[in-house]
Amino acid sequence: MKKEYAKLWLAYSPRKNNRDCAALKKIRVAGAPASDRISQSAVSELKNGLSAMLDIETEVLFDSDTAEVRSITSGKDLLEVESYSISLVETGLVIEAGGPAAFLYAAFDILRTVSCEKSIADTYAEKKTHRPSDPLRMLNHWDNMDGSIERGYSGNSFFYEDNEIIIDERTKDYARLIAAVGINGVVINNVNVKDAASYMITERYFEKLARMGEIFADYGIGLYMSLNYASTIEIGGLDSADPLDENVIAWWKEKMAEVFRRIPTLKGFLVKADSEGRPGPFTYGRTQADGANMLADIVKEYNAIIIWRCFVYNCKQDWRDRKTDRARAGYDNFMPMDGDYHDNVILQIKNGPMDFQIREPVSPLLGGLRKTNQMLEVQIAQEYTGHQIDVCFLIPEFKEILAFKTYCKEEDDTVADIISGKTFASRYSGIAAVTNTGNDLNWTGNYLAGANLFGFGRLAFENELSSAQIAEEFVRMTISSDESVIAAICDILLRSREIYEKYTSPLGIGWMVQPATHYGCSVDGYEYDRWGTYHRADHLGIGVDRSDKGTGYALQYNEPNASIYNDPGKCPDELVLFFHHLPYTHVLHSGKTVIQHIYDSHFEGYEEARGLAAKWDTLKDKLDEEIFENVRERFERQLVNAREWCDQVNSYFYRKSGIPDEKGREIW
Ligand code: GCW
Numbered sequence: 001m002k003k004e005y006a007k008l009w010l011a012y013s014p015r016k017n018n019r020d021c022a023a024l025k026k027i028r029v030a031g032a033p034a035s036d037r038i039s040q041s042a043v044s045e046l047k048n049g050l051s052a053m054l055d056i057e058t059e060v061l062f063d064s065d066t067a068e069v070r071s072i073t074s075g076k077d078l079l080e081v082e083s084y085s086i087s088l089v090e091t092g093l094v095i096e097a098g099g100p101a102a103f104l105y106a107a108f109d110i111l112r113t114v115s116c117e118k119s120i121a122d123t124y125a126e127k128k129t130h131r132p133s134d135p136l137r138m139l140n141h142w143d144n145m146d147g148s149i150e151r152g153y154s155g156n157s158f159f160y161e162d163n164e165i166i167i168d169e170r171t172k173d174y175a176r177l178i179a180a181v182g183i184n185g186v187v188i189n190n191v192n193v194k195d196a197a198s199y200m201i202t203e204r205y206f207e208k209l210a211r212m213g214e215i216f217a218d219y220g221i222g223l224y225m226s227l228n229y230a231s232t233i234e235i236g237g238l239d240s241a242d243p244l245d246e247n248v249i250a251w252w253k254e255k256m257a258e259v260f261r262r263i264p265t266l267k268g269f270l271v272k273a274d275s276e277g278r279p280g281p282f283t284y285g286r287t288q289a290d291g292a293n294m295l296a297d298i299v300k301e302y303n304a305i306i307i308w309r310c311f312v313y314n315c316k317q318d319w320r321d322r323k324t325d326r327a328r329a330g331y332d333n334f335m336p337m338d339g340d341y342h343d344n345v346i347l348q349i350k351n352g353p354m355d356f357q358i359r360e361p362v363s364p365l366l367g368g369l370r371k372t373n374q375m376l377e378v379q380i381a382q383e384y385t386g387h388q389i390d391v392c393f394l395i396p397e398f399k400e401i402l403a404f405k406t407y408c409k410e411e412d413d414t415v416a417d418i419i420s421g422k423t424f425a426s427r428y429s430g431i432a433a434v435t436n437t438g439n440d441l442n443w444t445g446n447y448l449a450g451a452n453l454f455g456f457g458r459l460a461f462e463n464e465l466s467s468a469q470i471a472e473e474f475v476r477m478t479i480s481s482d483e484s485v486i487a488a489i490c491d492i493l494l495r496s497r498e499i500y501e502k503y504t505s506p507l508g509i510g511w512m513v514q515p516a517t518h519y520g521c522s523v524d525g526y527e528y529d530r531w532g533t534y535h536r537a538d539h540l541g542i543g544v545d546r547s548d549k550g551t552g553y554a555l556q557y558n559e560p561n562a563s564i565y566n567d568p569g570k571c572p573d574e575l576v577l578f579f580h581h582l583p584y585t586h587v588l589h590s591g592k593t594v595i596q597h598i599y600d601s602h603f604e605g606y607e608e609a610r611g612l613a614a615k616w617d618t619l620k621d622k623l624d625e626e627i628f629e630n631v632r633e634r635f636e637r638q639l640v641n642a643r644e645w646c647d648q649v650n651s652y653f654y655r656k657s658g659i660p661d662e663k664g665r666e667i668w
Pocket of ligand 1: 142150191192272276311383
């Protein structure tokens, strides 16, 4: 028998709580027409889910079918049409929705409450309005059309195989899964647009893309594609991609007219230009704004947007060069044109400024840019964080980024404020994650990595939720309702990021990974390479001087952040080697020396990882065998990895510094 893929948080197994809850039998909806496609999805989700979990029949009544569906032309509109409240009245539950998508989110809210076995009566006793935190809540797939996934650790793509688009049951279930956590946009192909993917905007794929867009639209999810900036050359037969060239503009006009006619649900494009070998406006002496605006002006009449990535840096650096600094590049390339980007352009800012390391400061573009639409890009694909072999629940990291005060204004100045659209009068804003999914039966390789997919969506929708709340919802909905199991797994998830950081990246240094694969330790793997990723360790000290005496990166921040980062005496320990080159004997705020911190954190990290694995083992008899075995086998590999990291890093720095471990532990 062919094995089924996991239903994750939509498994809807029978639940004990709320069985006699009359309120779930009659649900009234205001603000969303019954005939709308998303409303229909919501009704079927509610009825099926409640019947599966509680064995009840639910009647959904619409206040009227005339509720108007508003058209959306900005992030603020999006927030309105996606906001809902749920309240308990005598006759049952009442949903007041800003539109059909809001009704869908309310339906999933109710299903989540039941699935987590929380009391309906308590949860909805008081009417509370839920307004999504971020207007755009997107997943970016780095799926290639041959079926491979760049930085994918959970099988192949479920969108493509052999340069064809796959549309099957799973397409819809994927839409359901991500809508259930509040995602409203998906970029379906890799930002490195090559080979067959360059032809996604041609006849060859229109029909299937249109169908895919319809499936997503039923669940309130916008379809987006990554665009090859040099399409005019690669598929258009022109000899230029200069954004100011009339022939180039004319070609794009005609192309976009065709694309939007054939894929009516398409919402826009994501563009990686002038980055890591991808073509872009710099080739023609133009600015990033010239490139983005040219495309944005053309797609505007289709109410579409251009999401333009800020991951532009020199990837052919000479490692001897101590002035060029990859961390600076985003700000240097994009700040000078703040205000020049047209209003349907959004800059997508990767965090951190280097590249998704487990610890980096927040990009200074966030809080730097004031007159430009912006969104944050994070990565739940665990490229540098353990390849979905090692457990690494990333929500605590994302929470820290969101809480970061940028000091761009007196108030409402955190990253969360900026990307929610609160800080500046921006037309669009939001958050995107490079996704961690693939066609593995459990979707994310390590079953526990599902918590990052779930958690990213939940956090994007409700940024006030704590990491603990999110972890608990995930475990209750997908793994177990046994309280001791829930507590154990939440503990594993919540400690996992700190532990991963301990055995890999001391004090914000990063990059001591195996080149190319980015899994496993190689202290000097990137030290003499062209990627701008160095630790600069010698026999006296370690770290990159990004202060005013070094590359000056620290000064890209607003005050007081700039002064804090610029001064090794003030800089927080966890980032001190990101900003400063320090002697091994430098004493940290913690009271430890740099070298002793390196030893301690690595020994601890490995020990604590063993503790997590041992904890998992105690759950054997209480878990579904497949889930247990999947995670157990990965823990086995994680421990091998953690031990290598611990021993290699400690031995390396002992040999460099000649300073022994105060505690006399074994170093090689
Ligand atoms: O981190 C790097 C990855 C590349 C990726 C690039 C990017 C899609 O190693 O694989 O390319 O970032 O974000 O564009």
